[in-house]
Amino acid sequence: MVTQGHQSHVLIIGAGASGSVAAARLAAAGFEVVCLEQGDWVGPADYMSAQPEAELAWVERWNPDPNVRQGLADYPLTGDADVRPVMYNGVGGGLVQWAAMWQTLLASDFRVRTLDGIADDWPIGWGDLADCYAQVARDMSVSGLGGDPALPEMDPYPNPPIPIGKIGRVAAEGMDRLGWHWWPGANAIASRRHGSLQACQRRGTCMIGCPENAKATPSLTHWPSAQAAGARLVTGARVTEIPVDEQGRVQGAAYLDRDGVEHFQQAQVVMLAANAVGTARLLLLSASSRFPDGLANSSGLVGRRLMQHPYRTVTVVCEDPLDSWQGPWGQVIYSLEFAETHPDRDFLRGAKWMVMPHGGPMFAAAEYQEAHRHDGFEAVWGANFHRAADEVFGHAFTWGIQAEDLPEDHNRVTLDPTMCDSSGLPAAHVEYRVSDNTRRMLDFNVARAVEAAEASGAVSTLVRDVWPTGIGHVLGTTRMGNDPQTSVVDRWCRAHDVPNLYVIDGGVFVTGGSANPTATIMANALRVTDHLIEARASQEIPA
Amino acid sequence: MSGSGPTPAQRLTLDRLADVLVPEGRNMPAASAVGVSEGLLDRFLDAAPALAEPLLSLLDEAPAEGLDAFVRHLASQRPGDFAVLSTTVVGAYFLSAEVRRLTGYPGQQPNPLSVASEPDYLDMLERVYERHPGYRECS
Numbered sequence: 001m002v003t004q005g006h007q008s009h010v011l012i013i014g015a016g017a018s019g020s021v022a023a024a025r026l027a028a029a030g031f032e033v034v035c036l037e038q039g040d041w042v043g044p045a046d047y048m049s050a051q052p053e054a055e056l057a058w059v060e061r062w063n064p065d066p067n068v069r070q071g072l073a074d075y076p077l078t079g080d081a082d083v084r085p086v087m088y089n090g091v092g093g094g095l096v097q098w099a100a101m102w103q104t105l106l107a108s109d110f111r112v113r114t115l116d117g118i119a120d121d122w123p124i125g126w127g128d129l130a131d132c133y134a135q136v137a138r139d140m141s142v143s144g145l146g147g148d149p150a151l152p153e154m155d156p157y158p159n160p161p162i163p164i165g166k167i168g169r170v171a172a173e174g175m176d177r178l179g180w181h182w183w184p185g186a187n188a189i190a191s192r193r194h195g196s197l198q199a200c201q202r203r204g205t206c207m208i209g210c211p212e213n214a215k216a217t218p219s220l221t222h223w224p225s226a227q228a229a230g231a232r233l234v235t236g237a238r239v240t241e242i243p244v245d246e247q248g249r250v251q252g253a254a255y256l257d258r259d260g261v262e263h264f265q266q267a268q269v270v271m272l273a274a275n276a277v278g279t280a281r282l283l284l285l286s287a288s289s290r291f292p293d294g295l296a297n298s299s300g301l302v303g304r305r306l307m308q309h310p311y312r313t314v315t316v317v318c319e320d321p322l323d324s325w326q327g328p329w330g331q332v333i334y335s336l337e338f339a340e341t342h343p344d345r346d347f348l349r350g351a352k353w354m355v356m357p358h359g360g361p362m363f364a365a366a367e368y369q370e371a372h373r374h375d376g377f378e379a380v381w382g383a384n385f386h387r388a389a390d391e392v393f394g395h396a397f398t399w400g401i402q403a404e405d406l407p408e409d410h411n412r413v414t415l416d417p418t419m420c421d422s423s424g425l426p427a428a429h430v431e432y433r434v435s436d437n438t439r440r441m442l443d444f445n446v447a448r449a450v451e452a453a454e455a456s457g458a459v460s461t462l463v464r465d466v467w468p469t470g471i472g473h474v475l476g477t478t479r480m481g482n483d484p485q486t487s488v489v490d491r492w493c494r495a496h497d498v499p500n501l502y503v504i505d506g507g508v509f510v511t512g513g514s515a516n517p518t519a520t521i522m523a524n525a526l527r528v529t530d531h532l533i534e535a536r537a538s539q540e541i542p543a
Numbered sequence: 544m545s546g547s548g549p550t551p552a553q554r555l556t557l558d559r560l561a562d563v564l565v566p567e568g569r570n571m572p573a574a575s576a577v578g579v580s581e582g583l584l585d586r587f588l589d590a591a592p593a594l595a596e597p598l599l600s601l602l603d604e605a606p607a608e609g610l611d612a613f614v615r616h617l618a619s620q621r622p623g624d625f626a627v628l629s630t631t632v633v634g635a636y637f638l639s640a641e642v643r644r645l646t647g648y649p650g651q652q653p654n655p656l657s658v659a660s661e662p663d664y665l666d667m668l669e670r671v672y673e674r675h676p677g678y679r680e681c682s
Contacts (some may be wrong), residue, residue, distance in 0.1 A: 048590065054651045056590035056634050070593070081555075108679040115681065125681065149675040160658050176667045181675060184662070191658050212653065275663035326654060340679055362650050364638045377618050381629075386569040389646045468659065 002254070002262040006399045008034040008232075010532075011252055011267030012510035013037075013239050013282065016093015017518050018191045018504040018525035019273030020218030020226070021136065025529045027229035034265055035256055039073035039090030043220060047209030054361040057208040064088065064467050068238050069122075075421035077277070081432035083308050083454050084467065085277050085474045091235060092217040093275065093441040094518075095430040097207050100215050101251050101354060101516040102142045102186040103332040104133050104523075106153050106339060109513035112406075116348050117340045119406045122490040122510040126152055132523035132530075137186075141194040143188025150336040162200060164408050165395035168332035171355045172455030175335060185331030185354060188216035188518075195461050196220045204357060206328030215328075222275075235324075237263070241268060242286040242295055242501070249542040250295075250501045256423050267499045267530070268541035273525070274517070276474040276507035278304065281428045285479070296478075296495035296503075299456075301415055301488050304438040304475040305407035306501035307512035311436045312442050314449040315358060315367050315462040316394045324357040324397050331356060332397075338445055339404075346514050347440040349404040353449065353513040364393035380399070393460070399449045405438045405516040407476050434466055442466065473517050492535075493528040499540040504528050550590075553602040554580035561632040562636045563614040571645055583635040584609050591634070614629060 010026050015037035026033045044050075048057040064086035080349050088096045108115055110122040110405035112438040134155035137144075142428045143159035161184040165170065168184070175182040189206065190197035200214040213220055223233060238256040242250050252266040272279040275431040280303040283391045286295035294302050331354035358364055368388035372379040380388070405411075407540060412434060415426040481487025484496035493508050495501040504525040513520075532539065549557070561574035577583070601624055603645045605613055615626040637643055643650065 016608075049651065051649055052638065053586060054592045055637065058586065059591040059634060060593050061590070061632060106678065107681050111681040113677070137584070147672070149672055150678050152678060161662070163656060163658060163662070164664060172664055172667055176670060179674060181671055183671065184664070191656055200656050202656055203651050203653050205651050325648060325651065331639075360637065360651065361642075361646050362633055365633055365637075377615055381564050381618070382566055383568050385565050386571045389571070391571050393646055393648065 002264050004186060005263060005265040006026070007266035007268065009267070010269045010271060011036065011265055012271045013253060013275055014093060014273035014275065014278065015091045015218065015233060016225070016273060016275065017095050017218065019269045020222035021522050021525040022271055022273065022529045024222045024226040025526060026533065027231035029533045031182065033226070033231040034267065035231060035233045036239055036253060037091055037233060038080045040235045040237040041091045042096055042493050044209065044211045047211050047522050049203060049205035049209050050211045053206065054205055055360045057510070062097065062189050062208040064472060075425070075426035075431055078416045078419050078427050079430040081430045082434045083310055083432055083470045084468060085430060085470045086472050087277065087310060087474065091219045091233065095148065095217045095281050096209070098472060098518065099164055099206050099330050100143060100188040102137065102188050102519050103334070103352065103515035104151060104154070104519050105513040105515050106150070106336070108340060109511060110196050112349065112511045115279060116364050118241065119511045120481070123480055127164070129193070129520065129523045130154065131526060132526040135520065135524040136526055140187050140188040140221055140222055141190045141197045142186055142189035146183045150181055150185045152338070154460070157186060159194050161185070162191045162328060162330070167324050167357060168355055170260065170318060170322065170331055170456050171316070171399070172268060174452045177455045178452060180335060180452065181337040182335045183335050184412070187328060187330035187335050189328050189330050190214050196224065200328050202327045204325055204329050204359065206329040208326060209325050213297055221490060222379055235493045239282055240285065240423070240425060243283060244288060244295070244498065245542050246288055246292055247462055247543070248498060249540060250498055251542050258421070259516060264329055269502065269539060271502040273505045275505050277413050277430065278478040278506050279416065279505055280477040284415050285425060290401045291497070296488055296497045296501060297487055299488055300495050301486070302478060303477050304409045304412045305479055306411040306413055306430070306432055306474065307401040307405045307476040307509065308432065308470045309473040309512060309514065310442060311467045311471050312401050313448050313464045314399045314401070314446055314453060315371065315392070315396050316399065316453040316456060316458045317392055317457050317460045317462065318457060319395070321394050322397060324356060324394055329357055331401070338448060345444060347437045349439055349533045350402045350443045350514060351401050351408065353445070354400050355398055357407050358396050358398050361389045361393045364388050364396065368460055399452065401442065401445045401449060401467055402447070402471065402514055403438050403441045404512055405435065407479070408435060408509060424447065427469065474504040475509040475512045475517060478503045479510050480508040481510065492531050493524070500542065502528060502532070549584065549602070551601060551604050553599055554584065554633040555604050556602045557584065560614055560628060563611050564629060564632050565636055572641065574632055577636065577641050579632055579635040583638045584631070586638055587631055587635040594627055594631060597624065598631055601628055
């Protein structure tokens with residue numbers, strides 16, 4: 001028998017970056033909110049970060065790739081992809097494992113078609129998000145320094161910037177010599193005790209969990225207040241379908257609990273917040289006679305235009321010790337020098353750079369091995385193995401370079417025809433190709449980063465090709481727009497086809513920019529939720 | 544670690560394979576010398592239990608002679624298996640207290656931040672501000 005949950009005002013699917021923002025806001029406004037999350041709570045007791053084996057966390061349990069990690073809540077990702085998406089399924093979603101880099105989009109990111117004649121404009125602009133950017137930065141206890149001239153003016157961050165340290169200083173001096181843009185990094189890591197966060201202890205394990213609770217994640221920043229205001233979070237709940245009534249309105253969601261028992265949660269409004277892969281998968285799983293190509297998919301764009309910020313790195317090896325296993329492993333400094341289109345370059349749009357530490361000796365060895373992977377066995381093993389620890393460990397930092405990959409219909413998420421998850425639901429099949437524009441963009445930026453390394457006094461550099469696994473940025477599969485024929489949701493992120501269905505995760509991005517997307521995902525979720533609250537009287541709901 | 548764990552013969556094989564990858568050099572000990580096939584291996588497999596089965600299969604497959612060629616064959620022809628072996632050896636090696644002492648790695652220890660009231664890079668930042676043309680207008 002399928003158990004029926006009491007009808008909620010709003011059902012949110014996914015307790016990550018966007019779902020957490022919506023739940024907290026709606027509950028505070030008096031809405032009855034239920035959130036279904038397929039994963040579980042995670043916290044310091046689950047982390048390996050304070051153990052001597054911390055570096056080994058990446059090998060399996062805390063590997064960001066769900067195909068490697070194979071946790072109970074994970075679903076398989078299949079397909080032929082130059083860059084395979086990564087994600088975390090649990091309370092907090094991707095923000096369990098993120099590096100907490102906090103970056104708004106550029107103003108130009110919302111007008112790519114108008115300015116550069118390619119891709120599309122967003123139906124909103126930077127100004128539409130300005131207040132929400134400021135609010136979510138406060139909610140996430142962001143530490144940073146305002147005033148970056150490459151960005152529109154914004155409210156000060158709630159905490160002073162994290163010190164740039166030795167690695168930031170060396171990197172910044174190189175950029176200074178070249179006359180290139182750099183700025184101290186903003187991170188959702190508390191430089192002092194703030195809100196629900198403790199002060200950063202520089203442990204350097206941000207991406208495998210902060211045992212000090214100094215890194216913002218929704219289980220600390222949003223869910224305590226959401227639950228105190230009455231929001232109900234159901235973990236271990238794997239949604240199988242979002243059915244519609246005869247009028248084409250969604251009725252709620254069917255889901256399986258950890259024991260495989262079926263439930264149905266009724267709702268007046270459904271908000272999808274399961275990331276750009278998971279949300280597209282759920283919409284496609286919810287095909288019906290009324291929506292034979294998938295729910296809300298009359299445009300045919302559900303699952304298409306996947307963007308992931310293809311990523312390369314230049315690790316800068318220096319003579320002097322930099323203690324660069326120490327954290328935080330956010331962005332110490334960043335650069336937007338090459339983030340905009342330039343007429344002299346053979347590509348459109350650009351990339352963002354950020355400086356990070358490189359971790360312990362196992363990471364140093366891996367970085368060395370990967371950079372020399374085409375140089376043969378002798379280059380990295382045997383007599384040369386110890387060069388990594390001797391030359392790189394503690395003496396290096398990394399310029400991470402994330403490219404703006406433009407939306408392309410053939411980069412897409414579909415349902416796998418054969419492979420299923422542990423509940424028997426089709427796996428997500430991902431096809432993704434790195435475009436020629438993106439490859440030229442990355443080649444150019446890597447060459448400039450090597451120049452920056454030399455200006456910083458590097459003794460050598462370790463250059464890696466495009467990373468085959470992503471960096472957790474999955475965007476674009478349910479794009480926002482004014483035209484129902486060319487977009488999935490409207491400017492308020494309501495499905496054109498279904499009046500009581502919203503998508504609030506990174507799937508709604510029209511273009512991806514080159515900025516780390518969390519600030520924008522959370523700010524947009526707040527914008528959309530506030531609008532839903534304001535417009536509640538006119539919201540269509542099922543009979 | 545779950546299961547019966549590696550046998551003495553498998554541990555011995557791992558020692559010999561590990562030294563192909565990580566021999567003594569640059570004032571650092573060989574992998575076998577720090578015990579990568581002993582307690583360090585057990586700690587590694589506790590942290591990465593899914594690697595136990597493929598690792599032990601690989602150790603059973605390794606020939607009695609010609610281990611250098613075997614490792615090179617894995618590296619060039621069987622990257623997945625080579626990754627299992629090399630990740631195990633490197634992961635276990637850097638768990639060694641002796642190796643950590645020699646490399647100067649204390650582990651990922653807490654070290655409280657010191658936030659200066661006035662950062663020492665403001666002069667450089669002033670130059671960024673002065674030379675930057677400002678963000679790209681969209682209207």
